[in-house]
Amino acid sequence: MPERRRGAALEQALLDAAWEELTDTGYARFTMDAVVRRAGTSPPVLYRRWSDRDELVRAAIVHTLEKHRLDVPDTGSLRGDVLALMREINATRVQFVTLMTVHLAGYYQETGTGPGDLRTTGREKGLDVLFDRAIDRGEAQPERLTERIRTLPFDLLRHEILTTFAPVPDHVLEEIVDTVFLPLVR
Numbered sequence: 001m002p003e004r005r006r007g008a009a010l011e012q013a014l015l016d017a018a019w020e021e022l023t024d025t026g027y028a029r030f031t032m033d034a035v036v037r038r039a040g041t042s043p044p045v046l047y048r049r050w051s052d053r054d055e056l057v058r059a060a061i062v063h064t065l066e067k068h069r070l071d072v073p074d075t076g077s078l079r080g081d082v083l084a085l086m087r088e089i090n091a092t093r094v095q096f097v098t099l100m101t102v103h104l105a106g107y108y109q110e111t112g113t114g115p116g117d118l119r120t121t122g123r124e125k126g127l128d129v130l131f132d133r134a135i136d137r138g139e140a141q142p143e144r145l146t147e148r149i150r151t152l153p154f155d156l157l158r159h160e161i162l163t164t165f166a167p168v169p170d171h172v173l174e175e176i177v178d179t180v181f182l183p184l185v186r
Helices: 007-025 032-039 043-047 053-067 078-092 094-111 123-136 147-164 170-185
Strands: none
Touching (some): 007 094, 032 043, 053 094, 078 094
16 A cells, blocks of 8 residues: 655645646646546545645646756856856757647636746746846846846747747847847846
């Protein structure tokens, strides 16, 4: 008989099951009952933690983002750091970005949220470190690093991914950084 899961191990198993169900069936067919079956648990165990499927979907997304958080590069330059991070996203996250958009369109519509509302995963803290280092090196002016400018290269990367459903060529990444982003922060 398998050992009974409790606490953090149980919550992780539930969130992993929810993510697997979401990626296998999409948001439209995602149900609490399906997650219960996949996790091998009972409805009260799930409903004690999340009262409805939207709460569970959001928790599963945030859990998955946390679990697969990328390290913030330190190449010694703002250009190098942003390109390194974009290249890592491009190499490892195309399927994830596509899935998040396609499978979660119904979720965003029903809840009135968007992908930006899920930015509670510590990504901003990592980007803050990246941009603080650039400011300290004199590569960027702090007053020019608005929230929109900070996320711009990554928003453009996401746009490129979603228009092709494929990794973005490296020369496009360099063009985003060199001709769009860096002139805005200097």
